[in-house]
Amino acid sequence: MESQRHDCLVKVSVISNVETGHDDMIHDAQMDFFGTRLATCSSDRSVKIFEVKGSTHTLVANLREHEGPVWQVAWAHPMFGNILASCSYDRKVIIWQEDGHKWKKIHEHANHDSSVNSVCWAPHEHGLVLACASADGSVSILTSTAHTWEFKKITNAHSIGCNSVSWAPAVASGSADGSGRVGATPVQRIVTGGCDTYVKIWRLDGASGDWVEESKMEGHSDWVRDVAWAPSIGLPRSIIASCSQDRRVIIWVNDGVTGVWQPRELNTFDDVIWHVSWSVTGNILAVSGGDNKVSLWKENLDGQWVCLSDSAKGQAASEQRTL
């Protein structure tokens, strides 16, 4: 029965399976920057780290500090060392670090009043900065400064609860001369999605040091489940994908000139959409839904999003190739 479950993506059974050994529902699985480690978390309250070599996965750590289901994990950029963040129903965010083959807790952030649903590390240009979205409706931004962690909080970011947070890529105007040095500090931005059906964009105001609401995007009619800011290779255009309980995925495009976010509906699906995730270059969007389907989407020349697993696939692919 299990093998029948991934019908949309591919009709073959040779995709590699990873047996995680979790005792309950897995909620997240993330590969690190180099694709050599896989972190998973589950309702069984544990976070597991696997060493990936080809198709073999070896368990290297089983981290048990959370007291509730662990919803999400996130790897920091490797320039900061091997650092992982996890967030849980127990209202805590834990930051883990590998120290000589041992993983240990280096920080615990317990300043939310309810389940923490999502964590996301900022682009490394901003330093070691973590955004946490909680069911208490607030978003906190943790910053590491010389062995201490400070946090700022956006209270009541989304009424009822905040489900997802994602960072904008660090795009500095007139900086990054190729030698890695950054002239002007890039603007820090995050996008959040919540139970109030809104997708909101927040910016760190350089002058006041506070996070301010920059845009409030209305489009969904039910809980926003996930938001994902696309990797910005097509500067100055910014793209955000959001998905919702209302069975829709919306692509928000900001051309970078007008500053207006234009929504475009990717598709209305048969069931709830749980997650959206961009490929590394930002040209393919993966979507997972309650109908147990993982589908991949690509924008064609006319700006239409086409499903790669549809029958129109061949056509769409050839359109891309003729460029």
Add this chain to the structure above:
Amino acid sequence: MSSVRVDVQWSPAAPDQFLTWGTDLQLYQVQDALPSETVQPPRVRLSSHSVASLLATNNDIQYIKCVSWCPAVESDPTHQLLAVGQANGKVAITNFSKLADPRGIKGKEFNPKHARPVNSLAWSSQEPQLLAAGLDKVRTDHSVVVCDVSRPGLAPSYTFEQRNSISGDVLKPLMEYGNAETAHSVAFSLHTARTLMAGMNNKQIRLFDLRENKMCASTNTKAVYGICTDIHNQHRFASFFENQVSIWDLRNIERPVLNLDASKPVTKLSWCPSRVGLVASLCRDSSTIRLHDILHYTAGGEDQEPAVITRSITPDASTFISAFSWHPTHENRLLTASYTGKLVDYSVQERITLNWSATSALVWTNGKKTLQQVDCTHPVYAHYDDVLTAIMIRAQKKYGLYVDNLAMNGEVAGDISLRNLWTWLDAAKGLATTGNFKLPGGVPYRYHGVWSLLTAGNLNSDVINRPWIGQEGQKQQFAKVFRSEERSRALELCSWGFENESLLGSFLAQLEAAGSHTRAAAAAVFNQRIKEAVQILQRGAASRKLPELNSTAMALAGYTEERKALWRETCISLRSQLTDPYLRAMFAFLTDDADSFDPVLGEAEMAIQDRVAFACSYLSDVRLMDYLEKLNTRLTEEGNLDGILLTGLCSEGIDLLQRYVDLTGDVQTVALVTIHTLQHAIAKDSRLAHWVQSYRNLLDSLCLWNERAQLDVIMNENKHAERPPQHIYITCNFCKKGITPYIQAAGRPRNPYARFGTGSSNKSKMQACPNCRKPLPRCSLCLVHMGTPSGWDSTTQKTSVQEDTGEGPASASTSRRKLSHFSSWFTWCQTCRHGGHAHHLMEWFKEHSECPVTTCTCKCMSLDTVSKVSSSSINVSK
């Protein structure tokens, strides 16, 4: 069929068996099946992967109203006991076995005093011999009845309604409640033993304590139907009424914890056994089941609206669902029955997490405990056409690392449009660096395109009548071509700069050598050389075994200016049937009457430079600009890299590259173009810097360190102004000051070694710290104090620097030499900190693996990662 409502229930005894009832009881067995398999009656298909076959039928009992499996699991599933409530008020205990029940429970019956329907049956899970029944109202009897099925049957002295009794024993009620009332639904509490909940009289839910045989609590509500307890939370139960579902807490049944609204009257309610806080409801005349996730409802606190996530599932959209049943053990598995009797086996999918990794592996969860993964090495991945795969393969082939011959980059890219791009860049770089190619007005060439070149000034072209060559014996004919300095330059950019005969000849020969005979022929014809074109086609026919080219040559040879000639009409009518774009264009050109040339210019399969060059020769100023503008706009719109020929690498060209990245995500190509040709513009346009930065990050995450390093080397070579800052300094052990003062004083043009009298340059030895004059450490092998002048040799070799300056600052800076030869450099082990002169240590480690210092056992050489890197990957391509 529609008159009989079919209900379903999974068996508690066997995970692959379920029961249906309408007119009779049927036990089915679920089996796996392939989607392709044809399923014939009596087997029925449940889903794409399962079928059900009928195991047993029990038609002893008529007028079934409700059925409930006994929770006490029997070892043999067919012996699993069932309570069946009937329309006449009888409750029968039965099973699907043909054998007699040794305990004598099977066949027992409860007979009410007055016949009326049984509305609900419930077994106690704590004491599985207890069975409760809720009956309709009758004036003189109780409506809630609790029996103990294991009690011995009553003696025949119990004479009530004996005529209704069949064979088995009669069940005597243990307790009776609700005289002259209606019981709509009954359920045992999971929290306290022997506590029964009953929804009564359309207005009350009552709790009965069987131990004390009394009612212990009651609440007024209309939600009296379908009471069901949550096995994950013993305090929680749910009930419904019309369009509303209520969730209750046993500890406080004053009012419901939560009310959920439905759009239509609810007909069934059931808690999911495999997931906490999930309750499913079914509405009348509906093909969807609604799942309410109430797990987080307390999270919002009292003042906020309850956070309940409702999700609709549609197992089969074609029919209305009459009933459903959660599988008792399988994760989120449901069985639904429709009014037409169709059964569907359905699994409710949990939230699937999904993530792309930086190395383009896609990971998602499959079911509860398994992850699935597909990455770029997988053949399926190729279907996604992810540009990252191409980027990775190209990077490994050293795409963009060929500096001297840019066209090679196009060769390794393996893509026709990229090959054209790099070929053009190679040519343009040649033009830009030699400096011989000057634009009109003496402007030096900086990667201009045809369009930017022609729009730079006003175009004012002369008309020349160019003679057709090689038509002996005929009247001399002329073709009208346009000429101006800009046009000549543009033609050169299209590699059509035929200032003299020999250039054209070699161009045609090149094309022929490349096997493009038709293109060569077309180029010849566009330059008024019919005879040459005919010969080219003949050669093509011979060398490429294409005899049809001969007939084309024949047709071409018959070219005539005569407007009404048969040749012309035939060519026009048959032209469209030619498959080769160049042949089509050639005949279109020859048969063109009004000098419009639209068919030639519209030949999109022709290489862009041929089309543009043709336009530059044959179109008047106004039409040329019009044509180029349209072409430019269209190519930019499409993000077509061919458009670089028009835009060049000016700001419009960057826009085109931007569009290309937007559409393809191929940041690699644009970053490489930037590095090779647009270094000077990086500071002006942040996009360029961003591309380069993105590509370097990509190489990092793909672990392509060597490629990344080589790319940085190229970048720094192409960068005229700055060098990267020094990363490593050597300091004196005593004064902690750097022993390379020149580097630290960079920018100050003075000779730091002046006081040591280093006039004799390379031969100087500096064995003491230049600051405190204490000696530097000794070499562990020769025991001589180490120390040599280090840093860039810019002061001692002034003469050579001055000679180089003629070639520009870039070459001057690279020609500067280090003060010391490598063999006399400092080197040391990072682990044991012992070291010495580089060439001494290299000699030593050819024969030894341990440190040369006597008592040190450090295996210095084997610790050095450089020695492990395969030699092939260190080779930097030049």
